[in-house]
Amino acid sequence: MFSRRKFYSVSYLLVNHVKLTNRPNFRKTICLYQNNAKISTTIGIDAKLNLKLRSVEPQEAKIIDGKKIAEDIRGELREQVQEWMKRENQRAPHLTAVLVGEDPASHTYVKNKMKAAAEVGITSETKQLPKTISEKELLSILTDLNNDDRVDGILVQLPLPEHINERKVCNYVSCDKDVDGFNEKNIGRLCLDMNTLIPCTPLGIQELIKRSEIETFGKHAVVVGRSKTVGMPMMMLLHADGRHETGAMDATVTICHRFTPPSDLKKFCKMADIVIVATGIPGIIKDDMIKPGATVIDVGITRVFDEKTGKSKLVGDVDYDNVKKVAGYITPVPGGVGPMTVAMLMRNTFVAAKRLAETRNDKFIN
Numbered sequence: 001m002f003s004r005r006k007f008y009s010v011s012y013l014l015v016n017h018v019k020l021t022n023r024p025n026f027r028k029t030i031c032l033y034q035n036n037a038k039i040s041t042t043i044g045i046d047a048k049l050n051l052k053l054r055s056v057e058p059q060e061a062k063i064i065d066g067k068k069i070a071e072d073i074r075g076e077l078r079e080q081v082q083e084w085m086k087r088e089n090q091r092a093p094h095l096t097a098v099l100v101g102e103d104p105a106s107h108t109y110v111k112n113k114m115k116a117a118a119e120v121g122i123t124s125e126t127k128q129l130p131k132t133i134s135e136k137e138l139l140s141i142l143t144d145l146n147n148d149d150r151v152d153g154i155l156v157q158l159p160l161p162e163h164i165n166e167r168k169v170c171n172y173v174s175c176d177k178d179v180d181g182f183n184e185k186n187i188g189r190l191c192l193d194m195n196t197l198i199p200c201t202p203l204g205i206q207e208l209i210k211r212s213e214i215e216t217f218g219k220h221a222v223v224v225g226r227s228k229t230v231g232m233p234m235m236m237l238l239h240a241d242g243r244h245e246t247g248a249m250d251a252t253v254t255i256c257h258r259f260t261p262p263s264d265l266k267k268f269c270k271m272a273d274i275v276i277v278a279t280g281i282p283g284i285i286k287d288d289m290i291k292p293g294a295t296v297i298d299v300g301i302t303r304v305f306d307e308k309t310g311k312s313k314l315v316g317d318v319d320y321d322n323v324k325k326v327a328g329y330i331t332p333v334p335g336g337v338g339p340m341t342v343a344m345l346m347r348n349t350f351v352a353a354k355r356l357a358e359t360r361n362d363k364f365i366n
Contacts, residue, residue, distance in 0.1 A: 061296070061327035064212050066204075070339035073207070074120050077346055081121040084354065093353030095124040095153040095179065095345075096145055100138065100164070101131035106157045113155070116342045122349055135164045139172050146174040152356055153179035153349035158229075176356060179348040182229065190236050195245040197348050202234040204340030205276060205297055206249065214274070214295050214329060216249035217242070222268050224285070224317070225278035226257040230299055234276055265289070277317040285318045293328035299337050 084090060095117050097110050110126055117124040127141065145154050154177045160166050170182040178186055181199035189196035209216060221238045225231040235255050240248030254268050258279075269275050269289040277285050278299035290296060300317030316333030324330050331337055 061324045061330040062212075063324075064208055064297075064329055064331045064336060066208060066331055066336040067339045069208060069211050070204075070343040072211075073340075073343040074116060074346065077120040077343075077350060081350055084350075085121075088357065090353075090357055093122045093152045093349050094150055095122055095155070095349045096151050097124065097126045098129065098138075098141065098145075098154065098156045099126055100129045100133060100157070100160055103159070106159075110157050113342055113345060116346055117349070120346050120350075122346060131161050133161075133164075135168070138164060138169060142169070142172050146172075146177065149356075149360065151177065152353035153177055155180050155345065176359075177352055179345055179352055181233070181348065187228070187233065190233055190246065193236075193240045193244040193246050193248065197352065198237070198246065198344075199229055199233045200344040200348060201230050201278075201299060201337060201341045202237050203344040203348075204337060205234060205299070206237050206247075207344065208297065208331065208337070208340055209249070209274070209295070212295075212329060216251045216274065219251050219273040220271055221249075221251040221253050221274040221276065222272040223253060223255045223276045223278075224257075224265070224269070225299070226255055227278060230278040231255065231257070234278070238274075238276075279317050281317055282315045283317070283319045285323060287319060287322040287326045290323055290326045292326055294326075295329040296323055296327045296331070297337065298331050298333050301333055301338065 081093065085092060095113075097113060099106060099110050114124045114126060129138065129141070142154065142156075145151050154173050156169055156173060158166060160169060170178075170180070171184050173180075173183055175183040175185040175197070178197055179200075181187070181190070181197045181203075183197075186196045186198075190198055216238070223231050223235050223238065235253050236248070237246060238249050238251045239253040240246055240250075242248050242250045251274065254272070256265050256268055260268075266289045269285065270291055272291060272294055274295045274297070275285065275290065276297040276299065280300050280302060282300070282302045282304055284300075285296070285298075296318055298316035298318040298320070301314055302316075303312050304315050305311075306313045314334050316331075316336075318330070318333075320330070320332065
């Protein structure tokens with residue numbers, strides 16, 4: 001025979017709690033409801049757990065293709081330069097490189113920079129000087145370039161011979177033409193979060209992060225390396241206020257260096273959402289030092305001997321093959337930061353050319 005058992009809605013039970021409490025079938029109904037709720041809750045927890053387990057299956061990091069991003073930037077610059085020349089009736093921006101000595105790596109770097117300049121419509125020349133040139137002679141050449149209105153950007157390829165003071169030379173380049181961003185006035189403006197010519201490698205890293213849509217606001221970033229050309233300006237760009245002129249990244253920054261104990265280095269890196277490494281020590285950053293899903297930017301580049309192939313190869317500061325299994329984003333070496341440094345040099349040259357053209361126009365008007 002069909003049972004006349006009654007089932008009540010939750011809202012009905014709550015509203016009529018007092019009335020129902022004394023009814024004979026009430027307790028049975030509540031027990032049945034609670035059992036059903038427990039079963040439903042258990043199924044829900046299992047489903048969420050299974051979904052969570054599926055979502056954390058190991059996946060390799062997304063590769064940040066610096067070569068492709070740099071190519072895109074050069075294409076954008078080429079269009080901007082052409083439009084500026086046409087609209088403002090200006091000559092092409094001009095970049096002069098000063099190369100001292102016969103270091104093969106320096107020659108390769110300068111050659112690549114001049115090739116990139118031609119690609120974006122920037123004219124260029126290389127002043128190749130002997131290793132024996134005196135500091136006084138080099139400074140005299142820089143004075144001439146500073147005063148030459150046909151030159152918009154000056155870069156002095158580092159390193160310089162030991163008998164020449166690099167800091168003195170970098171400061172001697174006019175801050176208006178200092179496309180490397182190494183003049184102390186430009187560094188000072190960067191530290192004050194003011195509009196300036198920013199060192200190319202940190203600027204390139206900032207662009208990589210932004211174009212990869214990696215969140216930096218309020219995130220924890222660790223910079224490993226405190227050089228005046230990469231580590232220090234990188235720290236400034238990461239932590240400064242994004243509302244100001246440098247368009248910085250609003251991160252909380254920890255900076256580590258050669259005197260940071262290895263245990264602390266591991267601890268800091270493990271906490272970081274973004275790790276940027278510029279030490280020149282191959283493989284210093286291991287997979288057990290990286291938080292799952294973190295962004296890893298490898299600035300280091302060192303040529304080492306590969307025992308498997310019997311040939312030399314370029315490697316970074318990160319144990320790439322293992323770290324990419326943990327990180328969320330990672331830059332390769334080569335093909336990561338390097339091409340971006342050159343692209344930013346071209347951007348700085350164009351920025352310098354526009355500013356100098358405005359200055360010349362103001363002088364002419366006045």
